[in-house]
Amino acid sequence: MMQHLIILPIVLPLFTGLFMLLSRNGATRSRRILALASTSLLVVAGALQVIQSGDDVVRYYALGDWQPPFGIILVLDRLSAMMVLLTAILALGSVIYACAGDDEQGSNFHGLFQLQLMGVNGAFLTGDLFNLFVFFEVLLIASYALLIHGGGKSRIHSSFHYVALNLAGSALFLIAVGVLYGVTGTLNMTDMATRIPELDASQAGLAKVGAMLLLVVFGLKAAMMPLYFWLPRAYAAAPAPVAALFVIMSKVGIYGILRIYTLIFGAQAGVLADIAQPWAWWLGLATLALGSVGVIAARDLRTQVAYLILVSIGTLLAGIGMNSQQATSALLYYMIHTTLVTGGLFLLADAIARQRGKAGARIVRSRSVTQTAPLGILFFVGAMAVVGMPPLSGAIGKTLVMQAASLPSDKAWLWSILLANGLVSVIALSRAGSTVFWRANHKEETHETMGAMRGIALVFLIGASPLISLLAGPVTEFTEATATQLSDQQRYIRAILPADTAGGDA
């Protein structure tokens, strides 16, 4: 049973999603219970995977028992397990929130949601480059449908941009995969990693083209600097539970960069070693700087949160650019924090918008929210966490990332931009908070409250921040071990390929 655990996070949402699409006329209540049950099980499966990967053995699951490097494999190591668990926790929060009513604004919400989870989990677990493309498409087509869930002009309009851009991105992905296959003759990522160092000069040039194209594709998914203009509009227009789940989608791009450029084009790759890291560093810093401008310029809470995601993406990319074990460990901790908190903030922006009548989530003077105290406290905690005020997790994450900068020039760039961003975010969020909660006309109140389900979801996601600050010890221990495991490519290769096919030095 335990050896099939690896594929469970893909199969479980697949079957739940298909079942829900087939029984689409069933009762709302039973669909909600099924969605909650399936997502909770996913959390359990993710937790089991994290425990299983804790013994530092890289496990693989050969589909159809076709052994690597010939068949498609799924690989479970610490990084994959951590990402699967993170996805499941975020998804549970947004499913709980959606069950309060958002899921009934259109059809098939829960089914599509589960299929999107399948795509995300598959992308984290697969060990095959073309299979990664397929899972990207699965998660994208589900996200296209989820983005227009509930309809409305701004959603339809922003979704056409999103779809066209991602279709172009998929075309680039296929070209990159084709180039790499043509050069190395394999699609298995591990096998590719053993063949890249053996390429001669002309082939290495082609492989470099493939590698840089892949960086563009992952950069588009992660919303790296020149490729981020789609993100704020799409995420701000999406329904709240969907926007919360989309937070993990940009992390899929970060995961792709981390995986491909440590395993295939990592330190052992000869002339192609570490080709992406300098790009990630400078573009990450640029994303961070422009994200800060967006945070302070935003006139809508949801747009502001979308720009906060860009800030986190910039920080993560800069962490990848530093290319050290310490930096990787720091960015993984920061990723857990930022994913859960920004997901929670999207839900919070929606909960606030519901109680302000016509003003919605716009940062303008209007009627006050009904539940000032709970929403205000949640906003305060979320904002403190996301800007990086001690004692919450954002402060720990940012400190870890800043500590990882070792060269004086790196320090100068990263510290100044990251700290300036912290200041700007404090100003922007305190302005937003005081406008929404204090500059209000107390006469006309709506009597709408957020209800128990939404409250639970908000506390669950935003409460994750104090929780992972309390558990910072065990969490950083895990991320440090993950970073060590990522940097040891030979061990990863030996675990997957039999000795006689694994290159010269195995």
Next chain:
Amino acid sequence: MEALYATMTGALAASGLYLTLRGRTFPVVVGLTLLSYAVNLFLFSTGGLTTDGAAVIKEHTDHYADPLPQALVLTAIVIGFAMTAFSVILAIRVRGELGNDVVNVTRGDEPREDKS
């Protein structure tokens, strides 16, 4: 043959790119379709161009074509088909909801509330 093949793929990709950058939804969809055709042809050629080669196993021959790119192209065609169908439907929805088919209406990235 390689030169002809490469020229055709390049021409398709260039036309696709040009159309994708147009201002109305229909040329954009057609452009994306052409782009996916170019990508499929490119993917097909990654195993090297072989004529009259056996794809899987044949006795008394060592003249083989690489079967893997063919399988990849099949997958890519299916996915590309679904995506094209979806973007056509979406373009029609855009036309219906917004009353025009201009892709790039200049407005900020603030979501607009619908006035119902």
